[in-house]
Amino acid sequence: MNTLSPYKEATEVILQAGGEPVKLCYQCGLCTGTCPWNTVRSFMVRRIMHEAQLGATDFGSEDVWTCVTCRACVQRCPRGVEIIDVMRAIRRAVASLGLGIVPDALRISAKNIAGAGNPIGEAPEKRNDWAKDLKVRSFASSTEILYFPCCVPSYDPDVKTVARATATIFNKLGIDYGLIGTQARCCGESIRKAGHEDTFQSLVQNNINLFTTNGVKTIVVSSPHCYHTFKNEYPELGGKFEVLHTTQYLASLIEQGKLKLSRRVGINKKVIYSDPCYLGRHNGIYNEPRKILQSIPGLKLIEFPDAREDALCCGGGGGRIWMDTPKGQRFSDMRVEQAVAQGADIIAVACPYCFLNYRDSVLSMGKADTMQVKDISELVAEAI
Numbered sequence: 001m002n003t004l005s006p007y008k009e010a011t012e013v014i015l016q017a018g019g020e021p022v023k024l025c026y027q028c029g030l031c032t033g034t035c036p037w038n039t040v041r042s043f044m045v046r047r048i049m050h051e052a053q054l055g056a057t058d059f060g061s062e063d064v065w066t067c068v069t070c071r072a073c074v075q076r077c078p079r080g081v082e083i084i085d086v087m088r089a090i091r092r093a094v095a096s097l098g099l100g101i102v103p104d105a106l107r108i109s110a111k112n113i114a115g116a117g118n119p120i121g122e123a124p125e126k127r128n129d130w131a132k133d134l135k136v137r138s139f140a141s142s143t144e145i146l147y148f149p150c151c152v153p154s155y156d157p158d159v160k161t162v163a164r165a166t167a168t169i170f171n172k173l174g175i176d177y178g179l180i181g182t183q184a185r186c187c188g189e190s191i192r193k194a195g196h197e198d199t200f201q202s203l204v205q206n207n208i209n210l211f212t213t214n215g216v217k218t219i220v221v222s223s224p225h226c227y228h229t230f231k232n233e234y235p236e237l238g239g240k241f242e243v244l245h246t247t248q249y250l251a252s253l254i255e256q257g258k259l260k261l262s263r264r265v266g267i268n269k270k271v272i273y274s275d276p277c278y279l280g281r282h283n284g285i286y287n288e289p290r291k292i293l294q295s296i297p298g299l300k301l302i303e304f305p306d307a308r309e310d311a312l313c314c315g316g317g318g319g320r321i322w323m324d325t326p327k328g329q330r331f332s333d334m335r336v337e338q339a340v341a342q343g344a345d346i347i348a349v350a351c352p353y354c355f356l357n358y359r360d361s362v363l364s365m366g367k368a369d370t371m372q373v374k375d376i377s378e379l380v381a382e383a384i
């Protein structure tokens with residue numbers, strides 16, 4: 001009788017879970033040299049690829065959960081290895097097949113998403129409560145745009161300002177938009193990267209059915225994570241919609257002369273823009289957020305030393321937004337330090353995860369009196 005060696009079985013599990021790209025790796029090590037974790041701790045990306053090829057993956061290692069899916073390594077890999085797919089496959093082997101232990105914080109978020117449809121575990125019927133006093137219509141089949149704010153601005157008391165600012169702008173401009181019913185669920189992008197494929201598939205089917213039944217054609221989103229999955233992952237599962245990030249939509253309105261920004265939001269305030277990984281490296285959107293910021297009176301746009309394709313992640317991708325990162329290893333702290341060194345007054349963000357992480361960093365670093373964190377939609381709402 002032929003039996004597979006444990007090593008071959010481990011490789012097979014990873015390949016079956018979507019880790020096929022690992023076959024291309026020829027062990028040059030550029031990924032390890034690129035990965036931002038190695039500025040704060042050791043994270044041997046090349047070795048993880050090699051162990052996956054050999055069937056020697058340690059499924060119990062904390063390294064399984066370390067990657068923030070920022071795509072910096074993929075951008076540099078000379079063999080085009082989709083390293084994030086391999087990381088995701090290893091996580092799937094742990095989460096779906098029980099080959100290791102899912103960290104507690106991630107397990108709780110996954111349970112909340114599977115049960116309540118959002119990572120916070122709030123009641124689904126409260127999803128649109130942020131808009132109660134804003135006269136936002138429900139989406140109907142004739143409505144032009146579905147606005148989908150993401151779970152964080154929908155539920156987090158401090159980040160609701162992002163959804164509220166967006167709705168305020170749309171209301172002032174008379175945009176024909178609406179909110180979908182409270183049957184909407186998390187887009188699923190991060191929980192998929194955290195290895196929970198079954199949960200992702202169930203969220204997608206719920207949302208596609210909901211959007212299709214309601215006649216949705218165009219979705220404007222506040223989160224680059226919703227953007228990424230709606231645009232790049234939903235289509236192959238049957239959900240084809242036009243998807244725009246709010247920065248793309250607002251920049252197009254400025255270009256068409258429909259959005260005029262005339263109120264000063266400060267006097268020569270220096271604003272620094274932090275490219276979110278899922279808007280920038282994952283989807284190539286770099287110019288629109290900058291165009292908007294340059295159109296706001298009273299702001300002067302400055303740049304991080306590493307911006308655009310080289311931008312440092314906030315630390316929140318790949319499900320790490322739900323996990324604790326020890327002080328001294330937080331990318332968002334490093335980003336705030338960089339922003340201070342550049343002389344910025346405001347860190348402008350275009351992602352709810354960046355918002356959460358930078359806000360926490362500014363507070364924990366005692367910088368809240370001198371550094372503001374604002375979503376671009378908030379700055380636009382102030383400037384109308």
Ligand code: SF4
Pocket residue numbers: 024025026027028029030031032045046049076077078079080081083
């Ligand atoms: S950069 Fe690409 S080819 Fe080189 S070790 Fe990393 S994954 Fe392998």
Ligand code: SF4
Pocket residue numbers: 034035036037045066067068069070071072073074083084
């Ligand atoms: S995606 Fe980012 S965090 Fe993950 S291994 Fe690559 S460089 Fe490191």
